[in-house]
Amino acid sequence: MEGSNLLLPGYLSVGLFMFIVGVVGVIVRRNPIVIFMCIELMLNAVNLTFLTFARFRPSPALHDVADPQIYMSGQMMVVFVMAVAAAEVAVGLGIIMAIFRLRQNVDVDEMNLLRG
């Protein structure tokens, strides 16, 4: 049982690590597309954490109920995060395109005007 006890912290630390890498990437990189990727990284890290808890800690009071329908909330969250992430990527990349067309440059540090 020792191994199974290590699983939960392991999954959580992978999620945490990916999240931190995403955060640091947003700060470190100047390429907006890479920044975007880092954001996706963070979203996925959160998804992983959601699933981990949904799997190992579904609902402490109901451990012995066999119906899977009452443990669905974690997976539902992941579904919606994915949907939102998809929409976000579509719009975000559209914005990057629009900015590039306007300025022929995609350095985040030069996008410091609050107008087009």
Add this chain to the structure above:
Amino acid sequence: MDLPWTLIWAVLALPLVGSIIQAVMGGRITRNGTDEAGKRLMGFLAVFFVAVPFVIAALLTLRLTNLSPADYPEPLEAFDWIALKSMRIPFELVIDPLSMTMTLIITGIGALIHLYATGYMAKEKDYARFFTYLNLFIAMMLILVLGNNLLMMFIGWEGVGLCSYLLIGFWYKDVANAKAANKAFIVNRIGDWGFCLGMFTLVAFLMANAGQAGIPADLRWFSYDVFLPNCVVLLQQNPGVATAIAIFFFIGAMGKSAQFPLYFWLPDAMAGPTPVSALIHAATMVTAGVFMLNRLHVLFELSPVAMAIVAGIGAFTALFAALIAFGQTDIKKVLAYSTVSQLGFMFIACGVGAFWVGIFHVITHAFFKALLFLGSGAVIASMNHEQDMRRYGNLGKYIKVTAFTMVIGWLAISGLPPLSGFFSKEAILGGALGNQVAVIGDVPVGVIAGWIALAVALLTAGYMTRLTFLTFFGTKEQWRLLPAHEDHHEAHHAEDNSHDHAVHGDHGEDVHGFFFSDKEMATRHAEHEHHHDLTPDHTPKEVYPSMWIPLVVLAVLSVAGGILLNNNHLLQHWLYPHGLTLIPHEAVDGHPKGWVGQYLLLMGIGAGVLGMVWGYFVYRNGLPKDEKDEDSWKPWRRSANAQFGYDSTIMDAGVTGGGMLANLAWWFDSKIVDGLVNGIAGFTGGLGRLFKASQSGYARSYALMMLFGGLAIVLYFVYVANSLGGKV
């Protein structure tokens, strides 16, 4: 025929309408003072809009005389001027003997002086502007006397002050006039300060203690018919407050009526045109203080100390100004100091409780002093605007009407029976010497004031005799002795007190820096436009009829006014009682006990005659040698000429001290107040500069900051979780 009381509004409105007409159309109709017919029209209108109110007021007064005091009309309200939750100040007029008497003086004398001014100002370019101010003055003065509450009196009080300022500075291109106007205005502000304090203290006190006297049903706290009865109830228990309020109001009266500490603006006010001096600075405006004391007599009667102070200040002013008058060579200045002195008489009368005598003297003084001023104006006009009496002499030969009427004025002011001045002066002396009211401790201030008044009566006769003989009699025609081309700059606007002399003498230095720089002063002097040379071959001519007709009317009034008003105590019973006198009539009946009462009449007449006899012997041959030029003057005359140093001292103290005070305030403001404000701004700016670096506009820097924040929050949670024992 009974006129409706509401016509009083017409009395008030007509001069105002006249003023507006003069202001709006005057310039066009007179073609900026070049069109004689236009001037005549505007002159007629100016007189018309004052004369008609006089007729209306006279008819209303006639109706009022037939009523008993109980039937006097209620105050006439027009509209609510200020309406608060706990207080209401309507625009309201009162019709009672006091206000109607003053209205008659203002419109009556006013109409005569307007008529005179149409002649006196005939050559003036700014004809319409002059009458705009003059009509406005009448309107303001009427608001002052007719208003039924303290605030309306204050409107008038400030309004006449403004008109006085405008008219003193009428020839504003001459810097001396502008300075005199400023001086009058500023000194009057000190009085207004007292007026305001009195008003506020009074109403605050009444409202704070409304529980005892009862809140007036219509909340008109400031109205005379409301607060005066309340005062009787409340202030009798608080003599300290009563004294304070009375003295505050008296400070107001001091400013307006030129009493001792604040008198020194009035002589300078003679810089204005002579009709103005006659109307505003002799007959009407300066008597506003006496009117106010009469209106608020209850307040003063509640405080013997205040009464004594009024009487004492009045007596001192009368004496002081009479002495100064001997040192003056400018005919208008002599009359100005005489006015100050006579105002002192009025305050003696008020101070000893004989308020009606104060008004009596206001009336008779309005007659003879207006006459003297207008006469002096006629003399000045006939002498090419020369005002120095030392250049007159034997003028009676040339200007007979003026001389005759002015002689009547001289006799009236000297108190010779049966002229008007005699009656009012006797009443004052009797009231003062016989009173038991104005007493501080054991000192009978009122009685002392009476004896001083007797001495001043002598002095008055003396300096007026000097004026009359120097001007109209004597053997030499002094102006014939003038060198052919002498510069009379100084003489014209004769600035007789020493510091002004210095200013005027070197034509370029504004010692007190009122408002002009040195350079501006020089240019102003270059523009000096009312300059006429009096040459040795000048022949004085009698003035226009429009100028001497008022003189004759005023002369008749000066002769007969006293008898008519004093006959059967007419004026006394007319003015008093009106309801609220606290001082019993016996206390001020004007009949002192003992030998003083027996010889009072004799002493009064004797003082006047003695003064005249002295004057006759000194001046019967015209100008004495030792008065000819200032170098040969005796020291006492020299110091009298300089107002015993009072004016220059107070001006220096006021201006230098004020400058120091202003510098101190400036330092405080610029260093400490501004420092505080700028310090706050600088501190904020510094913070802004500090944090500006963080607002770089780089999205990633913001992300980094978010990370900082997130880290801080997480660390806080870690800390909390640990402090809870490590349990999540």
Add this chain to the structure above:
Amino acid sequence: MNTEMMFFGALAGMAMISAIGVVAFRDAIRSALCLVVNFFTLAFLYFTLNAELLGITQIVVYTGAIMVLFLFVIMLLKVSGPGSLQEKPEIKWFLGGLCGLGLFGAIASQIMFPFLKSENAPPVEGWGSPMNIGKALFTQYAWPFEMASILLLIGIVGSILLAKRRI
């Protein structure tokens, strides 16, 4: 150490390395490829967590759709390749790394130890199956599901509006 742990360890290592690769490579194309690897690994991690449908969805949506979109944009903007966008070392690298480490340490210190000794729930039969997810999605979560569909619609319209030169 059992096989489950070893399997997890391998997948976790791959996920972490590829995540670092996303940030570390200078070239955007390489970052994108690392991200593909990362997403794949994540999909397998989902499988190990018994979430079969989500694992498949992860592959389809992320590695299939989103990553293709990324690659298209990189291609269109020509931001890949040498000299396109120079990343210079700056103070932010240090600060960001430091803060990241701090955050990692702070959170890890809290999540590691409490869960070490707790007992995991047993797997529930059919938890990650398409049937159960679909049932939940169309019954209990029908309302959020519709909201998400509207959001996606808006996203589509918005991206068209932004990307097209003339509409």
